[in-house]
Amino acid sequence: MQKRWVEQVLLYPKKVEELCKSLGISRVLARLLTNREIQSYQDAEHFFCPELEHLHDxxxxxxxxxxxxxxxxxxxxxxxxxxxxxxxxxxxxxxxxxxxxxxxxxxxxxxxxxxxxxxxxxxxxxxxxxxxxxxxxxxxxxxxxxxxxxxxxxxxxxxxxxxxxxxxxxxxxxxxxxxxxxxxxxxxxxxxxxxxxxxxxxxxxxxxxxxxxxxxxxxxxxxxxxxxxxxxxxxxxxxxxxxxxxxxxxxxxxxxxxxxxxxxxxxxxxxxxxxxxxxxxxxxxxxxxxxxxxxxxxxxxxxxxxxxxxxxxxxxxxVQNSERKDFDSRITEEALAMIDESEELRHRKTTVVYKEDWHKGVIGIVASRLTEKYYRPTVVLTRSNGMVSGSARSVLGYDLYEALNQCSELFEQFGGHKYAAGLSMLEENVGAFQSRFEEIVAANIPLQLLTPELLIHEVLNLEEIDGKFFRILKRFAPFGPQNETPLFLSKGVNLLGYADVVGKDHLKMRVVQGASAAFECIGFGLAEMHSLVSKGMPFDICYSIEENVWRDRRSIQLNIKGIKMAEYSTESVN
Missing domain, CATH: 3.90.1640.30 (inorganic pyrophosphatase (n-terminal core))
Structure with a gap:
């Protein structure tokens, strides 16, 4: 699925130079810190050197x-x-x-x-x-x-x-x-x-x-x-x-x-x-x-x-986890088939699917998978204890809870937050809910939110990636919400040698940018980009930087999240 490449806005530009000097780091790393609300040497010390004494009373x-x-x-x-x-x-x-x-x-x-x-x-x-x-x-x-x-x-x-x-x-x-x-x-x-x-x-x-x-x-x-x-x-x-x-x-x-x-x-x-x-x-x-x-x-x-x-x-x-995987796989396949076979469902801005014998314990997982596949607010429903129960998932930036709240007269119970919710209703309300939910979402969701986003934290030249840069970058971990793994954009890189498709649909290659050293790259699920990178023309990459360990040999590897033709090219693909 095509993704929107969005470059993050620098929040505190005046603090960047101060952090560069006080910490002795590059501007790229300083900008990453300031966008994490780290604006002083003391902030950085707490960030890089967390202590149990920092826990509150x-x-x-x-x-x-x-x-x-x-x-x-x-x-x-x-x-x-x-x-x-x-x-x-x-x-x-x-x-x-x-x-x-x-x-x-x-x-x-x-x-x-x-x-x-x-x-x-x-x-x-x-x-x-x-x-x-x-x-x-x-x-x-x-x-x-x-x-x-x-x-x-x-x-x-x-x-x-x-x-x-x-x-x-x-x-x-x-x-x-x-x-x-x-x-x-x-x-x-x-x-x-x-x-x-x-x-x-x-x-x-x-x-x-x-x-x-x-x-x-x-x-x-x-x-x-x-x-x-x-x-x-x-x-x-x-x-x-x-x-x-x-x-x-x-x-x-x-x-x-x-x-x-x-x-x-x-x-x-x-x-x-x-x-x-x-x-x-x-x-x-x-x-x-x-x-x-x-x-x-x-x-x-x-x-x-x-x-x-x-x-x-x-x-x-x-054993229970294996059973969960089996239920998850079967129900996901059935839900995907249900959508693919219905022209109406394929063209909606929401996904609401229902089958009474789906296992209640995995419908939340299935909702997440359908959201990832079609990238629109999704509700998966099944029958449980005489009621229809559902799990709902949203897309980045859209308030699912508020949309469901506007359907609340159809529910016996519901609760959750912006991106995930649970609900129950009488079976006779399922059709009305499908229509009402679609009507509400279609009327107020910005169209750009229906395309997944790659939030690029910094533009980076490959020559800037060296041992010191990577050692400091690793200390940004542990990563998670509000401290996401940094995504970088490098423009106009070239394929060195040949690209390979490995595994089921993964892309493996080496790239250079100008006179930079060559970097090994892996793009999971990006095999479809093989023809683009093999054209002999420059392309842009969006990626995270990680350590690859193979037989006790450690090296820096770029984990590619997106590829498109270089900006000055007339072609653009992701």
């Missing part, structure tokens, strides 16, 4: 004192505590770290994960009934609960207290819980607002440890779980999240908990995991438990005490 978070006090009271009175969390990666890692921390010195403890299919997202009546029937008087809810007004009220009627540790946007009214930890509360002064659910759980155990003179290493040992949650939940990797991910990756790569070590073994004992690797290799396996069977299996894996126990759970989850 957890007691700056509204209600943290109340939460810690209530837990201390529960421990003193030998109350039973239930750790409750959502069924996705963020929720299960949050439950695992909080449960594991308190398990070290308290045994009247259990955890609860709602069933994706019978209970749905968030606090459930079934979960509260479980707590009541088993004598739990305190529930710590992680990665959910901020909007559970009625459920918390129900728990209160049964003399069960709630501590809510959530990171989602609250409504104006809050549940009547003992404590509500959420930096996005309007009355919360906590300096960093973008923690993951497990990040909030981490701040809770950090505060408890601080209040009870527990050594910091008893808290920091769970940073590998926090890193997995931050990467998988796609929260911004800036500020406090950058510190947590930086040290979490160190822990993950050097001494992971036995559950994560078992997942690493399943992935082929790869080393040097990045945040992106956590997203694509670790997160899906943890998620598979809740999608196919029950997410408590993921928690059992993550709280395992022995390698043997972890291996047993990881093998179960690997």
């Amino acid at each position: 957890p007691f700056l978070m509204k209600d943290m004192d109340k939460a810690v006090s209530r837990i201390e009271e529960a421990l003193k009175k030998n109350e039973k505590i239930l750790i409750y969390g959502d069924y996705d990666v963020d929720g299960t890692t949050a439950v695992a770290l909080v449960y594991s921390f308190f398990r070290e010195f308290y045994n009247k403890l259990d955890f609860y994960i709602p069933d994706r299919y019978s209970e749905g997202y968030g606090i459930s009546t079934e979960g509260i009934d479980y707590a009541y029937e088993h004598g739990f008087s305190l529930i710590i809810a992680l990665d959910c609960g901020i909007k559970s007004m009625d459920k918390v009220a129900y728990a209160n009627s049964k003399q069960i207290d709630f501590i809510i540790a959530d990171h989602h946007n609250p409504d104006d009214a809050l549940p009547e819980a003992i404590a509500i930890l959420d930096p996005k509360r309007a009355d919360c002064i906590y300096p960093f607002k973008e923690l993951s659910g497990a990040g909030i759980g981490f701040k809770l155990i950090q505060a408890f440890a601080q209040s009870n003179s527990i050594p910091k290493d008893k808290v920091y040992c769970y940073l590998d779980l926090v890193a997995v949650s931050i990467a998988s939940d796609i929260v911004p990797i800036v500020g406090e999240n950058r510190v947590l991910t930086y040290y979490g990756l160190q822990k993950f790569n050097s001494n992971p908990c036995v559950g994560l070590a078992a997942l690493i073994e399943l992935s082929g004992n790869k080393t040097g995991f990045t945040a992106r690797d956590l997203v694509f290799q670790i997160g899906p396996r943890i998620n598979a438990a809740g999608r196919i069977k029950h997410a408590r299996d993921a928690v059992f894996l993550l709280i395992s005490r022995s390698a043997e126990e972890a291996r047993e759970f990881s093998e179960q989850i690997d």
Whole structure:
């Protein structure tokens, strides 16, 4: 699919020269820093050299004192505590770290994960009934609960207290819980607002440890779980999240908990995991438990005490992940065929597809794949528990939540954010929703948003890429939202020798620019560009810079994201 090449605007041009001088770096690197809100030597020091001491005092978070006090009271009175969390990666890692921390010195403890299919997202009546029937008087809810007004009220009627540790946007009214930890509360002064659910759980155990003179290493040992949650939940990797991910990756790569070590073994004992690797290799396996069977299996894996126990759970989850892939592949193929066979669907500005026997656990993944293929707001629907349930995904820059909000009279329930949402409706409303959603999106989406974008961070001459440049560039990691892997544009490069098509549809070649050294390039999925680069004419490339390791030999490689004829040519292709 053709992509729009968009060059990022330089936000703070006056700060570039100052950073060049104070840091002794090139203007390209200085511009990359300023566009990441790094404007001084001190900012750069915090960015390049994150320290755990840079983490904020957890007691700056509204209600943290109340939460810690209530837990201390529960421990003193030998109350039973239930750790409750959502069924996705963020929720299960949050439950695992909080449960594991308190398990070290308290045994009247259990955890609860709602069933994706019978209970749905968030606090459930079934979960509260479980707590009541088993004598739990305190529930710590992680990665959910901020909007559970009625459920918390129900728990209160049964003399069960709630501590809510959530990171989602609250409504104006809050549940009547003992404590509500959420930096996005309007009355919360906590300096960093973008923690993951497990990040909030981490701040809770950090505060408890601080209040009870527990050594910091008893808290920091769970940073590998926090890193997995931050990467998988796609929260911004800036500020406090950058510190947590930086040290979490160190822990993950050097001494992971036995559950994560078992997942690493399943992935082929790869080393040097990045945040992106956590997203694509670790997160899906943890998620598979809740999608196919029950997410408590993921928690059992993550709280395992022995390698043997972890291996047993990881093998179960690997089977579930294989099932998830099979469902994902079959449903995606069926959805693509449904669209290809319908001229009306092909020419819409939205994609809404429905089949009653699609597996609910993977429709979100399928929605993402269809969005990637057709690049338009997408909803995938299936039948579940007598209702039609759906997962929705958007394109960059378009507010999906607002569009769905304008269809809300057709829903029984919906929620989410700008780029992803979930919904349910009566089956008789499906047709009306397809028409209404298309009408709303078609009326207000700018046409350019229906073409995927390559955001180019800097124009770069290949001769500027040397060892020092690459060493500094690597220190921009860990990469993620708001600290994306830099994309560069080099103009008028030439093919050196021949280009090859490798694998299924990948392009491999060497390029030069003027008198620069030759650079190895790989373009995944860009085999269609073979004829263009082989014409013997200059072309422009958009790429990231990475390290290629082959048989212990390390070299700089350009990962090509887009190719087009040089600007002065009359031809232009991507």
